[in-house]
Amino acid sequence: MPTVYDYTVKKTNGNEHSLQDYEGKLLIIVNTASKCGLTNQFQELQELYDKYKDQGLEILGFPCGQFNNQEFDNIEETTEFCQLNFGVTFPMYGKIDVNGKNEEPLFTYLKSEKSGLLLNDIKWNFTKFLVNRNGQVVKRYAPTTNPSKIEKDILKLL
Template sequence: MSTVHDFQVKMTNGNEKSLDEYKGKVLLIVNTASKCGLTPQFEGLQSLYDKYKDQGLEILGFPCDQFNNQEFDNIEETTQFCQLNYGVTFPMFGKIDVNGANADPLFSHLKEQKKGVLSKNIKWNFTKFLVDRNGQVIERYAPTTEPGKIEDDITKLL
């Protein structure tokens, strides 16, 4: 059975990065958007990152434009927006699709491991997947779940 560590993802510069670099880390993988009503969640995500990164937490942000075109066209605009408005220092990756024929293979895997309430499709921006140190998907959280509400689950894995 494959784990999250078996996947390659595109960085903002277009280069590929292997997620096996995160072996031994607890991951929170999030599809993000810069112009969404839930965008202020970047603040809570950054807060979790600041608090737990030294204990082995990594937050991985994947900008997505599939829900009402709420992401900038240019990935540079996205990263600047996140840094300037929310102080984001956790890794952000290249823009992806999370549903449909062009869905990123990582997100297809995440959805397969933890389905949503009615289907496996991601319903909106800021769906979050918690992954243990071995690359196994432990939990899926709805877009409206505030990052602070995930803290207890994260600390159990750290």
């Protein structure tokens, strides 16, 4: 049975990174966009990370410009924006597509494990997936679900 640990993703510097490095951790995987009206979610994601990282929570951010091109073209601008405006210290990865022919295989897997309300496709920025310590997707959250609202689910799995 596949898990998120079977996937390799690109870091912001373009190098490959195996998600097997997160084995045994609780993960929130989220597609982000720096110029989106939902960017305040970066702050809540960072608060969750600060609060629970010592208990095994990791948050993995994947910048995506597929929705109204709301992400910088330059990944350095993205990481600088996140750090300066929201104090983001959780891992951010290279810019990806989450839908379509060039979609990141990790997101193909995530969507196949937990489909959306009407479609499998990601509908907007800040769709969040909660992954248990065994690498299995347990829940998908809508873009408008504030990260603080999923804290109770995090606590159940920590």
